[in-house]
Amino acid sequence: MTEPTATAHVRKRLVPCRECSESDLSQRARWAGGETLATSLMAKALANPDLVSLAAGFIDQDTLPVEPTRRAMEAIWSNPVRARAALQYGTTIGHLPLRKILMERLLAADGQTARRMNVSTDQIVVTAGSNELLYLVSDTILDPGDIVLCAAPSYFVFLGTLANLGVRAVGVEADEQGIVPEAVEEELERRRAARELHRVKAIYVISYYDNPSSVTVPAERRAALVDIAKRYSNGNRIRVIEDTAYRELRYWGEDVPSIRSFDPEGNTVVMAGSFSKSFSPGVRVGWGVLPPDLVEPVLSQKGNIDFGSPNFSQYLVWTLLEQSLFDDHVATVREGYRRKIAATLEAADEFLAPIDGVEWIHPTGGLYVWLRLPESVDTGLSGPLFDRAVREGVLYVPGVYCYPTESPRVPKNMIRLSFGVPCRDDIRRGIEALARAIHQVL
Amino acid sequence: MTEPTATAHVRKRLVPCRECSESDLSQRARWAGGETLATSLMAKALANPDLVSLAAGFIDQDTLPVEPTRRAMEAIWSNPVRARAALQYGTTIGHLPLRKILMERLLAADGQTARRMNVSTDQIVVTAGSNELLYLVSDTILDPGDIVLCAAPSYFVFLGTLANLGVRAVGVEADEQGIVPEAVEEELERRRAARELHRVKAIYVISYYDNPSSVTVPAERRAALVDIAKRYSNGNRIRVIEDTAYRELRYWGEDVPSIRSFDPEGNTVVMAGSFSKSFSPGVRVGWGVLPPDLVEPVLSQKGNIDFGSPNFSQYLVWTLLEQSLFDDHVATVREGYRRKIAATLEAADEFLAPIDGVEWIHPTGGLYVWLRLPESVDTGLSGPLFDRAVREGVLYVPGVYCYPTESPRVPKNMIRLSFGVPCRDDIRRGIEALARAIHQVL
Structure with a gap:
């Protein structure tokens, strides 16, 4: 990957590309640009199956609502008029x-x-x-x-x-x-x-x-x-x-x-x-x-x-x-994520808090922890931390990708962690791995 | 509705509109234009509930695949891994x-x-x-x-x-x-x-x-x-x-x-x-x-x-x-539509063939019959036939809407009939009504 900074990457996509004015693609398609962050991260994940992914904003596999959905579908089938209408335009x-x-x-x-x-x-x-x-x-x-x-x-x-x-x-x-x-x-x-x-x-x-x-x-x-x-x-x-x-x-x-x-x-x-x-x-x-x-x-x-x-x-x-069925399920989902975010914050207190200059906002909801590392640490895909983190066993989203093209300043030392997918043990393992990687680059 | 011809209508939308350059909408949204044909026809249908709609390209209500879908969903629920995967990204x-x-x-x-x-x-x-x-x-x-x-x-x-x-x-x-x-x-x-x-x-x-x-x-x-x-x-x-x-x-x-x-x-x-x-x-x-x-x-x-x-x-x-489950269902669907198209063509032979200058292509599949009326008959929404047809009890798609903006010629005497939704009796009733309306304008 050749990718100096995310802003350069994103900005590149905003400027109509002169070289490809002969392209078969529309202007919009050219603005949309090529490989996305998600694709790059997914490739990393596929190449390292033992990796704990704290990157994907996906949701908890175990709380997926199989039973409520099955019951709702049964209610639909039990009413022929409703069932047919669901299958029509x-x-x-x-x-x-x-x-x-x-x-x-x-x-x-x-x-x-x-x-x-x-x-x-x-x-x-x-x-x-x-x-x-x-x-x-x-x-x-x-x-x-x-x-x-x-x-x-x-x-x-x-x-x-x-x-x-x-x-x-x-x-x-x-x-x-x-x-x-x-x-x-x-x-x-x-x-x-x-x-x-x-x-x-x-x-x-x-x-x-x-x-x-x-x-x-x-x-x-x-x-x-x-x-x-x-x-x-x-x-x-x-x-x-x-x-x-x-x-x-x-x-x-x-x-x-x-x-x-x-x-x-x-x-x-x-x-x-x-x-x-x-x-x-x-x-x-x-x-x-x-x-x-x-x-x-x-x-x-x-x-x-x-x-x-x-x-x-x-x-x-x-x-x-x-x-x-939805409200009942959401209560379960909340309870599950509440335990996961608690595990995330506990692991952060244990492994990240001792590192000087690492801090984060305490979330009260959602799926993310937004982490600030010491200013000297470049968290980008081509920076020193990212590959070490992958080697240690954890994947994260580099913060630079989350900044608008024209931002007053784009700190390079931010990380987005998602606790939606991994189980609590993996969250702890992932954050411990991240702490090891940070120690290595400091 | 102010709508001289469909081509004018469509062409209007292709020219960047100067009057609305102060609009809050994007250029694309302005190109997309306002009320669509579907909206106008749906309004007619709602205002005349007894109307036989030979306009909508919807499909037969009776052949909607409730049973195959129910069985496929059951197969999904019976496999917890598959069920969860179906609910994930x-x-x-x-x-x-x-x-x-x-x-x-x-x-x-x-x-x-x-x-x-x-x-x-x-x-x-x-x-x-x-x-x-x-x-x-x-x-x-x-x-x-x-x-x-x-x-x-x-x-x-x-x-x-x-x-x-x-x-x-x-x-x-x-x-x-x-x-x-x-x-x-x-x-x-x-x-x-x-x-x-x-x-x-x-x-x-x-x-x-x-x-x-x-x-x-x-x-x-x-x-x-x-x-x-x-x-x-x-x-x-x-x-x-x-x-x-x-x-x-x-x-x-x-x-x-x-x-x-x-x-x-x-x-x-x-x-x-x-x-x-x-x-x-x-x-x-x-x-x-x-x-x-x-x-x-x-x-x-x-x-x-x-x-x-x-x-x-x-x-x-x-x-x-x-x-x-799909292939079995399609066989049923084909059989149902084969009977409907036969009813359509039979009614056309009975009621439309006797009218000089009315002709159509015999379809071997699909959902439509494309009908040519005598050249003198304008089938458009604001022409003499459309409202008469609605009064007689049938809705159709005026052919002009189906012509590209820049067409060598846009015949005004074409009609699209769809036989997907109505039952065979209604198809017959609708085509009889259309024939009555055509007689009135000739």
Whole structure:
């Protein structure tokens, strides 16, 4: 692999490539670039089968919901009308009873009424995971050269989507409470001064148990973000894209109302949700709550791509929710992950805390621990730590991949650890291996 | 509805709209345009519940495969390892054992070996219906302003996808054997003379039981299309996009080897397939056979959109194929549609044949009858026939929607009839109603 830094890597993909202007590929395909981080990491994992992977954001194999799914499917087969409908085409927006339950659950979680939140089922779209919703919205509101402000660090798959669209991902300072509203405002002022404010179309925020930083944005910052987006929407509208993929994975502490609940008109916030982390990624059902003016254009794009999400999966999730099979399962899932994160933090205290300059944010939910190493340690794929870690038996995601292309600074000493897949013994073994590798490079 | 002609309607969407340059939407979203044909027709259907819909390309409610699906799901649940794997993330390219069966079935259908066809599972991608494959390939090889040659008439949903991408759909003459190779070559020569040959990136062909014209392209034309695409690929490559969505729905006559089988290197033909018509659109599993150089770019785009198709649906289809549940079901489906198409043709003979100037191609498979009315009859949504037909109790797809934006001529007197959904009595009732409406306008 030739890969000096991730920023160079990502930036390369944003510049229209002159050498390949003779390419058979579209401009978008060229922006999308070649080998992804996931592919490189998977190759490492395949070549070293004993490796403990603290890299993949996959979920716990043992908590996969075989029994609840089997029961929901049985309920579907027991009703011939429902069974046939599940196998027929649906509508592009998604199955209405499912969208109704999604809305009711959102209102209950946020302690709101539909009227106060100005939300209706017409704004709720079912998608192939939250990922498709993020793609559809991006494709609908972003042109090449447009700007999306993202916390630095941010979800690297979404950064790849933005690169694919030729969109500039601009990093904004984040701390232990997530993206800093004052930093967002400063960035917007900088863009105004550079006469680029009209190119800023969105602020992307993972509002619960961020991937990778694990932080949750507190209520006052949520309100501030909506306020800023509204104030700086002059001529063009700045949307807040709220990614709630991890909201259900809360292990300690209280839930916070969604950013959407701080946008009572519903014109500013686009909300994306998912059952992939809380239930099953194999079912791939996600959803979005859209500002009214985006519903038709997003559905138009979705119609072109997949003509609506599989009815079969939608009926499954609807039945799971209707019969409380989902809620019962999520309680089990939470309990399982709570034990795993405890094992992760315990091992970190034992093996990593003694190393000077190693620190981390204590997560209260989600699937990640965001680790800072001493500044001298380059955690990148071609740095000294990565191969030593693999030799010692552990795989991680180098932090540089999680920084937007245009970030104020990209620390090279960060690591994302995921505790979703490995068992508690393996987590401990993996963190011990990581500590050994760090000792070697110090 | 203000809609003079479908071509104007579609063309409108291809021209970047100056008035809405201040829009909050991306250029692509603006190209995608507003209300779709499907939406308009669905509104008519909802407002007239007694209407016989000969419009929707949906499939027969009674033949939806409840029992085979239930049995396949039981087989999945009976194997805990398989059950858990079905609920976990898969790979972006799709489940390998499924791709292997898809390849074996293709080779068997075409009477070929993998070596002679130069095909491997690495080129086979599982998608959300064939629709997603068509979108992904288009997004990967087409830039705004590029040209795709399509039979006139062609599949109107794909024409919408091309409009969405800002791509020019150029219509080429088709007859009772589908797209005319000599007309393709003439069109390419015209593009060469206009110095636009480098913008021609693909020829789109529905090779079996075309939607809407019901024709199947014979072997010699298949070979000729591949030959033309290769000969005119200078600098830029011209692909043949072969849509085989209806291949399994053969009621009479012999199967023909795929266009892909006439491209032994596999660099020219992109093949799209689907289980939506032959099994269940609710499951939404399709696939593609890609030229080797398109695999990585297409997967890169797919990774951004949905991160891989639902594993759950893929395991289901894999099990259905593995246990011959699919083949048994398809035999039933064929038998059901054979009876319906017989009813359609019988009613057409009785009610439509007596009307001077009404004629149709006798389909041997698929879901459509493509009807020509006397030239004086405008079948469009705002023409005199459509509302009369609705009043008499039948809904159809006006033929103008099936013509590419830039077509040599767009006859206004064509109709697409689908016999997939209604029962035989309703088909007869619908065609009788259509005949009454035609008599009224003559």
